[in-house]
Each structure stands twice: as C-alpha cells, then as structure tokens.
Amino acid sequence: MRTNKRDYYDILGVKRNASDEEIKRSFRKLALQYHPDRNQESDATEKFKEINEAYQILSDREKRAAYDQFGHAGVSGNASSQGFEGFEGFGGFGDIFDAFFNQGHQSSSNSRAGSDVRINITISFEDSVLGTDQKIGMTRYEGCTKCKSSGSEPGKTVRSCQACNGSGQVSRSSRSIFGNFQQVVTCSSCSGEGKVITNPCSTCNGDGRSRQKRQLSVKIPAGIDDGTQIVLRGESHVGVHGAPAGDLYVAVSVNPHKYFERNGSDIIYTLNLDITQAALGTKINIPTCYGESEIKISPGTQSNSAIRLKNKGFPRLQHNGRTRGNGDQIIKIFVQTPTKLDSNQKKILESFQKTMNGTSSGIGE
Numbered sequence: 001m002r003t004n005k006r007d008y009y010d011i012l013g014v015k016r017n018a019s020d021e022e023i024k025r026s027f028r029k030l031a032l033q034y035h036p037d038r039n040q041e042s043d044a045t046e047k048f049k050e051i052n053e054a055y056q057i058l059s060d061r062e063k064r065a066a067y068d069q070f071g072h073a074g075v076s077g078n079a080s081s082q083g084f085e086g087f088e089g090f091g092g093f094g095d096i097f098d099a100f101f102n103q104g105h106q107s108s109s110n111s112r113a114g115s116d117v118r119i120n121i122t123i124s125f126e127d128s129v130l131g132t133d134q135k136i137g138m139t140r141y142e143g144c145t146k147c148k149s150s151g152s153e154p155g156k157t158v159r160s161c162q163a164c165n166g167s168g169q170v171s172r173s174s175r176s177i178f179g180n181f182q183q184v185v186t187c188s189s190c191s192g193e194g195k196v197i198t199n200p201c202s203t204c205n206g207d208g209r210s211r212q213k214r215q216l217s218v219k220i221p222a223g224i225d226d227g228t229q230i231v232l233r234g235e236s237h238v239g240v241h242g243a244p245a246g247d248l249y250v251a252v253s254v255n256p257h258k259y260f261e262r263n264g265s266d267i268i269y270t271l272n273l274d275i276t277q278a279a280l281g282t283k284i285n286i287p288t289c290y291g292e293s294e295i296k297i298s299p300g301t302q303s304n305s306a307i308r309l310k311n312k313g314f315p316r317l318q319h320n321g322r323t324r325g326n327g328d329q330i331i332k333i334f335v336q337t338p339t340k341l342d343s344n345q346k347k348i349l350e351s352f353q354k355t356m357n358g359t360s361s362g363i364g365e
Helices: 008-012 020-034 044-058 061-075 093-101 125-130 275-280 343-356
Strands: 117-123 132-143 158-160 169-176 179-186 195-197 209-220 229-232 248-254 260-263 266-274 282-286 293-297 306-309 315-317 323-326 329-336
Touching (some): 008 044, 125 248, 125 260, 266 275
Antiparallel strands (some): 132 209, 229 248, 282 293
C-alpha cells in the first residue's frame, strides 16, 4: 500500500478548478503515455495505476467534492489502485480506449458499405503520355433486382428484432480498470439490422445482392505515372441489404519503352550519330510520342550534348486531374566511334588526319 500519496490534481497535471473535459483530456493523454502496453519503462505500471486512481476520484463529482474538502482522508477506500484485471471482453489496448471514450458509438450494418476491390492494369508508355480509356472486366455484388436489395421474398413480412427492439444495438455492462460502465454494441441477433428476415428471397438467399459480371471503362489521364492508383467511388461490391457500394481501386503500371525513358515530365531519347554526321551536321527524323519530328544536327556536334524539343514530353498532371502544359523531349547525343574499318575507310581517315595540322581538339598549336 502506498503512503504519502501525491495530490491527484498534480498527478493529472491540471488546476484545482479544471473542468471535467480538461480532466478527461489530461487523463487520456497520460494513460496513453504510461500504459504498459506502450511504455516499457520500469515504473510505467505504477504511474499508470496512479493516474487511473486520480481519475477515478476527480471524474466523480461526489468523490471530487469530498477530496477537495478533506483530501485523501475524504476518499479513503473509494479510489481503486487495482492492477490490470478487467481487460476481459476487450481485444487490446486500442479497444479499451475506444470503448471508454466512445461509449454508445457503434455503427449498424446498415451503414457498412460493401468491400473495396483493387485491380491491377498495365498500359503502354504511349498511353501514359497521351491518356486512354481502359476497359476492365470484373464480377461484383450488385443489389438483387427481385427483392430490391431487401433480402426478403417479395410480399413477405419482415419482423422487428426482439433482442434489440428494432434498434440494431444493445447495451452491456463492462468492467475494466477504469471501473464499470455501459457500452452500446451491435446486436448479434440481427447483426445490427434491427429486423429479422423470416422468408429469404429465393434469388439472393436473403443477402439482398447477387453476383454480376460487368465491364467498366476507366479513364486514364494523360501524364499518369507508373504506380498511380485511380479510385472509382461506389464501383465495387454493394453492401448487404442495400448498404452503399465500396470503391474500386485501379493500380496502373506502365510498360517500359524501347527507346524512351521518363524523367519527371520530360522524355529522354538517346540518338546515336556516326562521326561524319556529327562533324558535318545533318537533318534527322526522330520518333516522339506525338509523331516524327525533324531535328537539325549542327556541324561539330559533340557527345553528351543535348537537343530539346519543346512540349513533346508528358503533360504535367495536377491534383485536380487537369494538365498544365507539357514537358519536353530531350535528345541526348552519343557520337559513335567506328571499331571496324576496311582498308579504304582507313586510308580516308588517315588522309583526313594529315589535313588537320594539329587543329583537332586536344592538340596544341
């Protein structure tokens, strides 16, 4: 048994005139900080018990009034310094706090949307630049047309659940380290529906939905990047008995291209030139995702130089789905040195070398 107990207000770090909400807020913060499931310090358990004891007194108006007037003597025997029994019926640390701080907040199955679905698709590099419409086939749950999603055979009566009187929720008493309190939970007899189907629909067996094959069209925006996920709201499975449909997540992968690479909103293209094209200059048609474009190679072009084609890159896709201009296509130049020469080519280059007279790059005057 502890002696020389600390002041309960000091333990919770609040003033003596603190409101109920301030006390509750401080307790929750400290309880989360020192709960042994989260805090592995040696004194965490003892601190947590102390915090719990202080809250049991200060959260009760009568006990708080007695404590304010007589101190610890006024509440002797009222404050529990129990350990961690009372966790029965809870799934873990998060469930305890959800139950304690969100009493009465339970959703019925009527508000539970259908499950979400993720589908992976792969598009070409060109389609990621220009955008496209992609067809997706899927089998999903849709509302039963015979019973109109009710789950009951048409014309048959659906009775109210007797266990919860049609509310879909029931109250239960729970005991935890925080004391005894009431918790509202989903009725297990009707799964929160508030009604019991006595004559299930012969088409959907009372589920209120049936599996249907559907083909959906997904708009792939121009400029989409590899790994982007598109969300189609309400295009997945409908919930039971007319609950809203879940969402369809379309994960987009982009196939690599034979010639192009992506760099942000720019497209990188490597152009190989032979030494005569680079030295004398030329005009070349090169591919882009928007069709061929003619570029001019200036005489004396060097390796690692670059030519920029404006607006031939990716559309700059914004968060609202709109585009703001295009990137560029950057042509990286690589001058190839021949590795195999026939005798005639070798003589030509040797003759050319004699005419340079030390004027080539790297040769002094």
